[in-house]
Amino acid sequence: MLWSCYYHQLRRALQPPTDTTTRSSENCYFRSYLPPSSTINIHEMAPSAVSFEDSSSPSTPDRPKILIPEKVSTDGLALLSPHFDIHQPKGLSAADLLAIIPSYHALIIRSETKVTAPVLAAAKKLKIVARAGVGVDNVDVDAATQYGIIVVNSPSGNIVAAAEHTIALLMSVARNVPAGDRSLRNGGWERSKLVGTEVGGKTLCIIGLGKVGLKIARMGVGLGMKVIAMDPYASPEIAASASVTLVGTLSELLPKADFLTIHTPLIASTLDMISTKEFQSMKKTAKVLNVARGGVYNEQALLEALDAGTIAGAGLDVFTSEPPVPDSAASLLCRHAKVVATPHLGASTVEAQENVSIDVCSQVLTILHGGLPTAAVNAPLILPEEYRKLQPFVKLVEKMGSLYTQHYSHPSTAGGSVGGKTFDLIYEGELAGISNTRPLFAALVKGLTESISDSGGRDVNIVNANLIAKQKGIRINETHNSASQDLVYASLVTLKAEEKTISGYVSGKSIYISRLDRFSANFVPEGTLIVLHNYDEPGKIGGVGGILGRHGINVKFMTVAALESESGSGSGTPGERVGEGEEKGQHEALMILGVKGVVGKEVERELQMEEGILEVSVVRL
Numbered sequence: 001m002l003w004s005c006y007y008h009q010l011r012r013a014l015q016p017p018t019d020t021t022t023r024s025s026e027n028c029y030f031r032s033y034l035p036p037s038s039t040i041n042i043h044e045m046a047p048s049a050v051s052f053e054d055s056s057s058p059s060t061p062d063r064p065k066i067l068i069p070e071k072v073s074t075d076g077l078a079l080l081s082p083h084f085d086i087h088q089p090k091g092l093s094a095a096d097l098l099a100i101i102p103s104y105h106a107l108i109i110r111s112e113t114k115v116t117a118p119v120l121a122a123a124k125k126l127k128i129v130a131r132a133g134v135g136v137d138n139v140d141v142d143a144a145t146q147y148g149i150i151v152v153n154s155p156s157g158n159i160v161a162a163a164e165h166t167i168a169l170l171m172s173v174a175r176n177v178p179a180g181d182r183s184l185r186n187g188g189w190e191r192s193k194l195v196g197t198e199v200g201g202k203t204l205c206i207i208g209l210g211k212v213g214l215k216i217a218r219m220g221v222g223l224g225m226k227v228i229a230m231d232p233y234a235s236p237e238i239a240a241s242a243s244v245t246l247v248g249t250l251s252e253l254l255p256k257a258d259f260l261t262i263h264t265p266l267i268a269s270t271l272d273m274i275s276t277k278e279f280q281s282m283k284k285t286a287k288v289l290n291v292a293r294g295g296v297y298n299e300q301a302l303l304e305a306l307d308a309g310t311i312a313g314a315g316l317d318v319f320t321s322e323p324p325v326p327d328s329a330a331s332l333l334c335r336h337a338k339v340v341a342t343p344h345l346g347a348s349t350v351e352a353q354e355n356v357s358i359d360v361c362s363q364v365l366t367i368l369h370g371g372l373p374t375a376a377v378n379a380p381l382i383l384p385e386e387y388r389k390l391q392p393f394v395k396l397v398e399k400m401g402s403l404y405t406q407h408y409s410h411p412s413t414a415g416g417s418v419g420g421k422t423f424d425l426i427y428e429g430e431l432a433g434i435s436n437t438r439p440l441f442a443a444l445v446k447g448l449t450e451s452i453s454d455s456g457g458r459d460v461n462i463v464n465a466n467l468i469a470k471q472k473g474i475r476i477n478e479t480h481n482s483a484s485q486d487l488v489y490a491s492l493v494t495l496k497a498e499e500k501t502i503s504g505y506v507s508g509k510s511i512y513i514s515r516l517d518r519f520s521a522n523f524v525p526e527g528t529l530i531v532l533h534n535y536d537e538p539g540k541i542g543g544v545g546g547i548l549g550r551h552g553i554n555v556k557f558m559t560v561a562a563l564e565s566e567s568g569s570g571s572g573t574p575g576e577r578v579g580e581g582e583e584k585g586q587h588e589a590l591m592i593l594g595v596k597g598v599v600g601k602e603v604e605r606e607l608q609m610e611e612g613i614l615e616v617s618v619v620r621l
């Protein structure tokens with residue numbers, strides 16, 4: 001059984017019910033499937049215990065898997081099937097979803113699947129929840145953000161369908177179309193009983209002049225109606241261009257309505273927006289329409305207003321529980337003589353389903369291939385061309401963050417952990433001109449935290465980077481320094497925290513570190529690196545090579561980084577630490593070795609014992 005329980009959650013959040021055992025809350029999806037005190041151990045729910053019909057083809061090992069528990073048009077799926085395994089089980093229950101979700105990389109849904117916090121917590125591989133439609137009220141978007149899962153939708157794929165369905169209900173309630181059809185099927189020929197009203201010349205009132213509302217306004221004007229709207233956020237210019245009169249309050253709007261239609265999301269300010277008092281302010285002949293979300297009209301108040309003749313009729317496509325709970329106000333409304341009802345068909349046209357399917361499937365394809373979505377509900381918008389420019393720097397900044405944590409947190413080096421620190425990320429050269437560097441921010445959080453994170457391998461990404469940084473007490477200041485003179489690189493990125501500095505640049509497709517601490521370097525931050533801080537004196541390389549050779553560790557490359565002042569590329573920052581040996585006339589250097597093989601504690605100890613070695617750190621990038 002499927003419940004539209006967001007409505008109940010919202011109601012509970014706003015007005016905690018005095019009687020928690022009311023039928024609707026007892027039957028609520030969340031409550032029946034996850035009592036507040038229960039703990040779900042997903043390992044106990046063996047997938048073999050799950051029984052549902054799966055129409056999909058068998059899995060190919062290693063290909064990312066996409067779960068589609070609802071009917072989604074095949075037009076978009078054709079984009080995905082060459083790359084991914086698509087599973088389309090039918091009749092998936094909440095428990096089934098929870099049991100199987102851990103193995104999926106993407107989930108494509110419509111309005112029926114409830115994507116709850118426990119489902120998202122269990123979904124260890126999930127990168128994206130794609131809503132083939134507009135409303136994401138069946139997805140716990142906050143939980144998705146916390147887990148770094150992108151939620152995308154199709155903001156405009158079904159506008160025309162929803163608007164046309166509203167007009168279909170408008171005409172149906174005005175002209176008794178369904179009642180006439182029913183009567184004929186039952187052998188009747190009831191003409192005088194089913195006299196309707198014309199819509200031409202009547203006043204259509206719209207609450208919510210967004211995408212659907214505006215489309216309906218234009219259609220209403222086309223039908224010869226006078227259109228008045230109330231939407232505190234609507235543009236007066238756009239309203240005027242659609243021949244819509246905007247009013248500021250419900251009390252101005254409602255008494256004028258021959259037909260009232262609502263096209264807002266269901267949020268705190270729209271829940272029960274039209275209830276007993278509001279119905280009483282309307283004409284007795286008025287008819288109301290709902291193709292938005294169940295709950296914007298109070299269903300019990302609507303039922304009473306229809307029974308009492310306070311208003312004349314209703315056309316309803318959406319309900320607080322879908323399907324309506326037996327004997328609830330929603331279910332009584334569906335069977336009411338003055339109501340024309342449809343089972344959430346607003347977006348159910350071939351065209352709309354093609355649109356939303358292509359919209360969300362192309363975003364799934366992009367995201368699973370490492371790109372950015374076009375319509376993310378919980379991630380900032382970044383233009384594709386900006387993202388292309390940023391992409392090599394994303395890798396660089398992530399490696400710089402990881403190098404920072406591993407090099408400076410190493411027991412033999414001063415530094416400690418990253419928590420509670422403030423990091424300065426400075427962009428110079430061409431990079432300074434890109435204003436939206438959000439992916440670099442996310443890459444730094446990822447790099448700084450991945451080696452110290454216990455998140456079970458879940459990626460930090462653009463969706464949750466801010467949250468994770470806050471949770472770990474990391475502050476990041478980004479500076480776009482476009483005034484840099486004599487820069488030898490097209491772009492340079494510098495990471496600073498306390499007195500530690502790492503700089504890097506991109507050349508072609510490769511990334512390089514150009515400064516580590518007080519040393520001017522040039523190495524690729526990839527693989528296992530041994531960073532040795534030593535006195536620059538003869539015989540050092542031989543000694544180190546001997547230790548590594550005895551332990552069967554191959555050296556892939558080696559580079560020596562001199563103090564910045566000695567390399568001629570700038571002097572050390574005033575106040576920077578001067579090594580003990582330097583005072584005695586010895587020069588410090590860094591020796592960076594890229595190695596193959598396991599560098600264990602014993603190797604580190606032996607290196608540390610070597611004459612003239614000051615510090616040893618092993619980093620895995």
Ligand SMILES: NC(=O)c1ccc[n+]([C@@H]2O[C@H](COP(=O)([O-])OP(=O)(O)OC[C@H]3O[C@@H](n4cnc5c(N)ncnc54)[C@H](O)[C@@H]3O)[C@@H](O)[C@H]2O)c1
Binds near residue numbers: 134155234344347
């Ligand atoms: N029945 C269906 O199949 C179906 C299909 C498509 C959309 N929908 C639903 O229709 C609704 C509208 O969709 P949309 O794409 O037009 O959304 P939209 O975001 O483009 O428009 C919503 C409008 O509501 C306005 N609004 C918000 N709070 C308001 C308030 N308190 N008072 C007055 N106006 C307020 C906003 O300013 C905005 O202009 C959504 O709930 C969506 O889920 C249903």
Ligand SMILES: O=C(O)[C@H](O)COP(=O)(O)O
Binds near residue numbers: 345
């Ligand atoms: O929010 C939406 O897009 C509509 O309510 C459509 O829902 P559906 O995809 O379940 O038809």
